[in-house]
Amino acid sequence: MKNNFDFLRLLFSIFVIITHSFVLSGNKEWDYLCSLTGQNILLSSIGVKGFFIISGFLIYKSIIRSNSLIQFYWNRLLRIVPALFIVVFLSVLFGSLLYNYPIPYLQNTAVWTYIPVNISLFMNQYYIPGIFEHNPYKGSINGSLWTIPYEFKMYILCSLIYFIKNKLSYIRVILIGVFITSFLINTLYFQQFKNLGTYASGILISDFICMFSAGCLLAALNFDQVKHLSIMSLLAFILLIVSIVTHTFEYAHYVLLPLVVITFGLLSTPILSSIGSYIGDVSYGIYLYGFPVQQTLMSFNTFNQFELMMYSLGISIILAFFSWHIIEKNTLRLKNIF
Numbered sequence: 001m002k003n004n005f006d007f008l009r010l011l012f013s014i015f016v017i018i019t020h021s022f023v024l025s026g027n028k029e030w031d032y033l034c035s036l037t038g039q040n041i042l043l044s045s046i047g048v049k050g051f052f053i054i055s056g057f058l059i060y061k062s063i064i065r066s067n068s069l070i071q072f073y074w075n076r077l078l079r080i081v082p083a084l085f086i087v088v089f090l091s092v093l094f095g096s097l098l099y100n101y102p103i104p105y106l107q108n109t110a111v112w113t114y115i116p117v118n119i120s121l122f123m124n125q126y127y128i129p130g131i132f133e134h135n136p137y138k139g140s141i142n143g144s145l146w147t148i149p150y151e152f153k154m155y156i157l158c159s160l161i162y163f164i165k166n167k168l169s170y171i172r173v174i175l176i177g178v179f180i181t182s183f184l185i186n187t188l189y190f191q192q193f194k195n196l197g198t199y200a201s202g203i204l205i206s207d208f209i210c211m212f213s214a215g216c217l218l219a220a221l222n223f224d225q226v227k228h229l230s231i232m233s234l235l236a237f238i239l240l241i242v243s244i245v246t247h248t249f250e251y252a253h254y255v256l257l258p259l260v261v262i263t264f265g266l267l268s269t270p271i272l273s274s275i276g277s278y279i280g281d282v283s284y285g286i287y288l289y290g291f292p293v294q295q296t297l298m299s300f301n302t303f304n305q306f307e308l309m310m311y312s313l314g315i316s317i318i319l320a321f322f323s324w325h326i327i328e329k330n331t332l333r334l335k336n337i338f
Contacts, residue, residue, distance in 0.1 A: 001268060002268045003265055003267065004265050004272050005058075005265040006281055007269075008261060009054060010282065010283045010286070011050075012046070012050040012051055013286035014313065015044055016044045016144065016287060017290040017309065019044030019045075019047075020044065020290060021294065021305045022305045024135070024298055025305045025308045027304065027305045041244065041249060048147055049253075051287075053212070053258045053261045054265060056154070056215025056216040056217075058215075059076075059212075060161065060216040060220060062076075063159060063161050063162050064165050069159055069162055078332055079284075079332065080121065080148065081121075082327050082328060083284055083285060083288060083323050084119055084145075085115070085119050086327055087142070088114060088118045091292055092111060092128075095128055095131045098132065098299055101129050101130025101133075103130075110125070110128040111128055113125060114141075121148060121149060121152040122149050124149065126142065126145070127139045132295050132299055136298060137295070140291075141292055142291045142295075144287055144288065144291040145288075150205065151208075153208075157209070172217070175213055175220055182209045183254050183255075186206055187254070210254050211258065214254070214258035218259075223262055226263075229263045232263045233259075233260060233267065236259035237264075239256050240256040279324075282317060282323070284324075285316075285320025285322075285328070288323070289323070290313075290316045293316050293319070297311055
């Protein structure tokens with residue numbers, strides 16, 4: 001049965017590009033949603049958290065279906081690495097055309113470490129000195145890659161479910177415990193750090209565990225078999241809006257956002273549920289290509305946030321379309337090797 005998950009992933013990837021358009025054009029202060037909500041709501045944050053919620057829901061189902069951990073990890077690597085490798089390879093290749101640094105390009109050690117570090121799935125390298133040095137957002141080639149090591153860590157944690165996958169009641173209790181613990185850590189402990197302007201890795205991992213475990217928990221509770229999903233989705237969405245108005249979003253969204261995302265994602269809305277059939281699953285490609293496309297555009301010209309948003313979205317969607325149909329879809333045919 002068709003569902004709305006492809007549409008939601010597409011929407012979330014667009015959210016990321018929208019927020020980055022303000023930041024990378026040097027007009028961060030013009031992000032009206034962020035300003036109006038007292039820095040509590042960034043579309044990119046909603047997008048990234050939405051990705052983790054959907055990932056938790058689908059990865060839980062994947063580990064339950066898997067015949068072995070080898071099969072599980074093989075399938076995950078097939079989904080993440082091929083498109084990631086291509087985007088970092090192209091970044092190094094075309095980066096040579098934008099390079100401006102005293103050291104020759106191929107003698108710069110950062111050139112040689114950029115690809116292996118970023119496809120390791122455990123670390124990130126954002127910079128090659130001499131590329132994008134004069135951009136409003138200086139130096140970073142692909143800042144979007146920061147979430148990938150966190151995503152892979154979630155896969156590792158979720159894979160532990162494999163050893164008790166036939167004990168559903170145990171799994172539910174564990175997931176409830178993980179969700180409540182991470183929720184309490186986020187809302188009671190880490191709130192004191194929210195105005196630092198940056199996030200420590202501990203804050204991020206706790207945040208992502210909360211969202212990912214919420215997705216897993218809703219899968220373990222068989223939410224795909226729940227009746228009246230449309231009513232539940234609407235009510236959760238209304239409560240989410242109310243939490244924004246009442247300034248309780250930073251607490252309430254840990255519960256309400258997963259409910260909105262999963263209940264709406266499980267619906268089969270006309271047109272929205274067919275979007276993947278028309279263009280493919282392009283959300284990952286948009287997410288990967290959006291940032292370097294925006295940085296490249298800003299290196300050639302000065303665009304305002306809306307111009308950058310429009311141009312980068314068009315280019316990123318085209319690149320993501322080819323990424324899906326040439327790279328991602330074809331490598332996924334290797335899933336049944338194990």
